[in-house]
Amino acid sequence: xxxxxxxxxxxxxxxxxxxxxxxxxxxxxxxxxxxxxxxxxxxxxxxxxxxxxxxxxxxxxxxxxxxxxxxxxxxxxxxxxxxxxxxxxxxxxxxxxxxxxxxxxxxxxxxxxxxxxxxxxxxxxxxxxxxxxxxxxxxxxxxxxxxxxxxxxxxxxxxxxxxxxxxxxxxxxxxxxxxxxxxxxxxxxxxxxxxxxxxxxxxxxxxxxxxxxxxxxxxxxxxxxxxxxxxxxxxxxxxxxxxxxxxxxxxxxxxxxxxxxxxxxxxxxxxxxxxxxxxxxxxxxxxxxxxxxxxxxxxxxxxxxxxxxxxxxxxxxxxxxxxxxxxxxxxxxxxxxxxxxxxxxxxxxxxxxxxxxxxxxxxxxxxxxxxxxxxxxxxxxxxxxxxxxxxxxxxxxxxxxxxxxxxxxxxxxxxxxxxxxxxx
Ligand code: HAM
Numbered sequence: 001x002x003x004x005x006x007x008x009x010x011x012x013x014x015x016x017x018x019x020x021x022x023x024x025x026x027x028x029x030x031x032x033x034x035x036x037x038x039x040x041x042x043x044x045x046x047x048x049x050x051x052x053x054x055x056x057x058x059x060x061x062x063x064x065x066x067x068x069x070x071x072x073x074x075x076x077x078x079x080x081x082x083x084x085x086x087x088x089x090x091x092x093x094x095x096x097x098x099x100x101x102x103x104x105x106x107x108x109x110x111x112x113x114x115x116x117x118x119x120x121x122x123x124x125x126x127x128x129x130x131x132x133x134x135x136x137x138x139x140x141x142x143x144x145x146x147x148x149x150x151x152x153x154x155x156x157x158x159x160x161x162x163x164x165x166x167x168x169x170x171x172x173x174x175x176x177x178x179x180x181x182x183x184x185x186x187x188x189x190x191x192x193x194x195x196x197x198x199x200x201x202x203x204x205x206x207x208x209x210x211x212x213x214x215x216x217x218x219x220x221x222x223x224x225x226x227x228x229x230x231x232x233x234x235x236x237x238x239x240x241x242x243x244x245x246x247x248x249x250x251x252x253x254x255x256x257x258x259x260x261x262x263x264x265x266x267x268x269x270x271x272x273x274x275x276x277x278x279x280x281x282x283x284x285x286x287x288x289x290x291x292x293x294x295x296x297x298x299x300x301x302x303x304x305x306x307x308x309x310x311x312x313x314x315x316x317x318x319x320x321x322x323x324x325x326x327x328x329x330x331x332x333x334x335x336x337x338x339x340x341x342x343x344x345x346x347x348x349x350x351x352x353x354x355x356x357x358x359x360x361x362x363x364x365x366x367x368x369x370x371x372x373x374x375x376x377x378x379x380x381x382x383x384x385x386x387x388x389x390x391x392x393x394x395x396x397x398x399x400x401x402x403x404x405x406x407x408x409x410x411x412x413x414x415x416x417x418x419x420x421x422x423x424x
Pocket of ligand 1: 081082113115121122123124125127129131259260282283284285287289304305306308309312
């Protein structure tokens with residue numbers, strides 16, 4: 001029987017995993033600069049956490065979760081996103097009591113959604129996300145957005161488009177909700193069955209419907225921005241001022257509603273302008289979720305964050321022909337001549353590696369010429385050649401593959417040279 005990888009997942013082979021390490025290193029580095037600390041939460045949680053946190057009426061909860069019962073009869077779900085878990089952890093670990101507020105956290109890890117796979121949409125994908133919890137200062141909104149923009153920019157991505165919106169506070173949303181119901185109700189039968197249900201459960205979700213996207217009532221739907229309370233409007237305007245001061249260009253789109261229920265106030269996405277990849281051009285999404293921690297049993301806590309998938313980032317980099325600096329080379333490759341020398345290879349390799357030298361050797365009984373070829377292919381800077389004579393004298397032939405220069409020297413001396421070369 002032949003096995004196939006599950007639909008919507010991928011193997012990241014060595015050639016590509018080097019790229020992954022570069023973008024992950026960029027995320028870690030940037031978060032250190034912005035003083036966000038890493039959090040690692042489990043890959044599965046109680047199903048109820050997502051039903052409550054992400055929202056019963058969202059596509060994620062209704063259609064996309066990998067839910068299973070464990071042997072103890074508990075309903076568990078592979079996490080479809082990271083925010084609910086971080087909010088759960090914030091409440092559970094009483095982070096509101098920590099001296100430094102807001103608590104600034106980030107994560108990099110796999111998420112799972114049963115979606116229809118297409119370019120840029122996977123069933124398992126890796127999100128890099130940040131969450132700043134405990135502050136309702138519009139300056140932290142601008143910081144979180146700036147971090148996301150910087151991440152892409154420092155990796156060299158061009159044509160980034162930042163779109164922002166405000167979903168308002170509870171009063172704003174209640175007023176908007178009533179307006180939406182009045183707008184759609186008379187002609188709701190022209191919409192899909194999902195939207196007909198959404199009219200009752202969560203009319204905002206209608207604006208997010210992929211099927212009815214082109215219905216004429218969509219474009220004329222009441223804008224949340226016309227229903228913002230005075231406080232929400234002032235907050236949103238502050239966020240914009242901070243972005244302007246940071247010289248981060250943005251556009252406001254009142255149709256940006258986001259697909260998860262915990263959002264309120266600031267919402268944002270970063271898209272790729274011009275030629276994207278397939279139908280998907282959204283690289284990143286985020287927003288405020290004041291009230292989420294409380295909904296999950298914690299104290300009243302404001303929060304804001306974003307998440308982006310590394311898959312979409314890597315696709316965008318590839319589309320734009322941006323090559324990341326992959327450095328995969330060996331300090332040295334050990335070449336043996338004859339059976340006796342070969343039998344000494346494992347101990348010598350072990351010793352070299354113990355000295356911090358990146359080195360490999362032959363395990364395929366290759367002829368000497370083929371061993372030299374392997375050294376070349378693997379980008380070795382030096383070869384170490386070990387034959388009967390060298391064994392007898394306690395030496396090796398150290399050859400610099402770039403210059404062609406070589407010398408027969410004691411093993412200790414070769415080690416020192418390799419180490420010095422490394423440091424150079
Ligand atoms: P989201 O908009 O559902 O938000 O996802 C955020 C990002 O995850 C997307 O912009 C995209 O880069 C990536 N993504 C989502 N689904 C897939 C998929 N099937 N395949 C590949 N990439 C995907 C959230 O998840 C929120 N937790 C973001 C957030 C954090 N809001 C506040 N804090």
